[in-house]
Amino acid sequence: MPRDTEDERIYRADCPTRPILDQIGDKWSMMVLAVLVPAPRRFNAIKRQLEGITQRVLTQTLRKLERNGMVRRRVLGGSPPGVEYALTPLGRSLQEPFAVLYDWTLAHIDAIQKHQEAYDREAVAAARDSD
Amino acid sequence: MPRDTEDERIYRADCPTRPILDQIGDKWSMMVLAVLVPAPRRFNAIKRQLEGITQRVLTQTLRKLERNGMVRRRVLGGSPPGVEYALTPLGRSLQEPFAVLYDWTLAHIDAIQKHQEAYDREAVAAARDSD
DNA sequence: CGGTATCCCACATGATACTG
DNA sequence: CAGTATCATGTGGGATACCG
Numbered sequence: 001m002p003r004d005t006e007d008e009r010i011y012r013a014d015c016p017t018r019p020i021l022d023q024i025g026d027k028w029s030m031m032v033l034a035v036l037v038p039a040p041r042r043f044n045a046i047k048r049q050l051e052g053i054t055q056r057v058l059t060q061t062l063r064k065l066e067r068n069g070m071v072r073r074r075v076l077g078g079s080p081p082g083v084e085y086a087l088t089p090l091g092r093s094l095q096e097p098f099a100v101l102y103d104w105t106l107a108h109i110d111a112i113q114k115h116q117e118a119y120d121r122e123a124v125a126a127a128r129d130s131d
Numbered sequence: 132m133p134r135d136t137e138d139e140r141i142y143r144a145d146c147p148t149r150p151i152l153d154q155i156g157d158k159w160s161m162m163v164l165a166v167l168v169p170a171p172r173r174f175n176a177i178k179r180q181l182e183g184i185t186q187r188v189l190t191q192t193l194r195k196l197e198r199n200g201m202v203r204r205r206v207l208g209g210s211p212p213g214v215e216y217a218l219t220p221l222g223r224s225l226q227e228p229f230a231v232l233y234d235w236t237l238a239h240i241d242a243i244q245k246h247q248e249a250y251d252r253e254a255v256a257a258a259r260d261s262d
Numbered sequence: 263c264g265g266t267a268t269c270c271c272a273c274a275t276g277a278t279a280c281t282g
Numbered sequence: 283c284a285g286t287a288t289c290a291t292g293t294g295g296g297a298t299a300c301c302g
Contacts, residue, residue, distance in 0.1 A: 010162070010165055010233070011162055011165065011166065011180055011181060011182075012181075012182065012183070013158070013162075013181075013182075013183045013184075016240060017233065017236040017237065017240060020236050020240065020243060021156075021232070021233075021236060025152075025156030026294080026295095027144070027294075027295070028295095031141070031142055031144075034141055034142065035142060042263085042264090043263075043264050043265080044263065044264075047264095049142055050142060050143075050144075051142075051143065051144075052143070052144045053144075054295080054296060054297075054298095055264080055265070055266090056265090056266080056267095056295085056296080056297090057294085057295060057296075059264085059265065059266085060294090060295090066250065067246065067247050067250040067251075068243050068246055068247060069242065069243060069245075069246030069247075069250075080263065081263075081264090082263060082264080083263080083264060083265090090239060090242060090243070090246075093235070093239070094235065096231070096235075097228075097231045097232040097234075097235040098232075100227070100228045100231045100232075101152070101228040101229075101231075101232060102141070102148065102152075103228075104224070104225065104227075104228040105148040105151050105152060106148065108221060108224070109147060109148060109151065111200065111221060112151060112199050112200060112221070114200075115198065115199055115200030115221075116198050116199060116200075119197065119198040119200075120198075157274080157275095158274080158275070159275095173283080173284090174283070174284050174285075175283065175284075178284095185275080185276060185277075185278095186284080186285065186286090187275085187276080187277090187285090187286080187287090188274085188275060188276075189285095190284080190285065190286085191274090191275090211283065212283075212284095213283060213284075214283080214284060214285090263302105264301100264302095265300105265301080265302090266299100266300080266301075266302105267298100267299080267300075267301095268297100268298085268299080268300100269296105269297085269298085269299105270295105270296085270297080270298105271293105271294105271295090271296085271297105272293105272294095272295090272296100273292105273293095273294090273295100274291105274292095274293090274294095275290105275291085275292085275293105276289105276290080276291080276292100277288100277289085277290075277291100278287100278288085278289085278290100279286100279287085279288085279289105280285105280286080280287075280288100281284100281285080281286075281287095282283105282284095282285090282286105
């Protein structure tokens, strides 16, 4: 959670940061950005690297990122023609906050899974007791 | 996005960090944790502070946080009886990664909104051109 | 190659009522 | 006070087909 500031909006669903945090927390945005970190890539190159994403969803995700100024879309002339997507400085600047969150997750994933298993065992035991 | 590691899983929807990131990215988890930073609180105290959340959703959110070991639930004896929720050390340790992300958003929200407006103006202009 | 156009569904969230 | 139960809904995401 954000640090405990005087800013009361952080407690409200209409905090202006919500739409932005919602997008970068969606299913694919973070991974699309990750794919573009090493170098710009073409549409189908991104799609191949993100096994499981559909064309429709990749298009939607790229459009939202472009609209936010995090990705730049460039039509390539030449043969074969194509479209290239690249990180903007704004998009690249997201790398650090995401890395902090990702590293936190990696550091605590084992502890979290142990908690989950313990919680689930308890739930099973409670259900048994109530029989 | 996570930094560019050798770990190929970061590109995959089945990366083991997904379920955790999905939860802490859900609509209310972050705000519930934020409310608990200054001090433990009772169910209805949390609910009052998060205007707009329903009882059902608050219960679900707290159960998931408890299951992950981020929040501890304590039944208070005495009169009136009640239930108190408190951050665990694990839950509190999320404060920093979240603050980094939140600060990034605050720092760039103006730039992002300008990009969005420019993008939307372009879309309107393109629609007009195609008439 | 890089998309749109349709259709569909699961699931997160919400509204409301009831309870130990 | 702290929930559960029930029902409703919007939308993010997926499947598939077609297009310039």
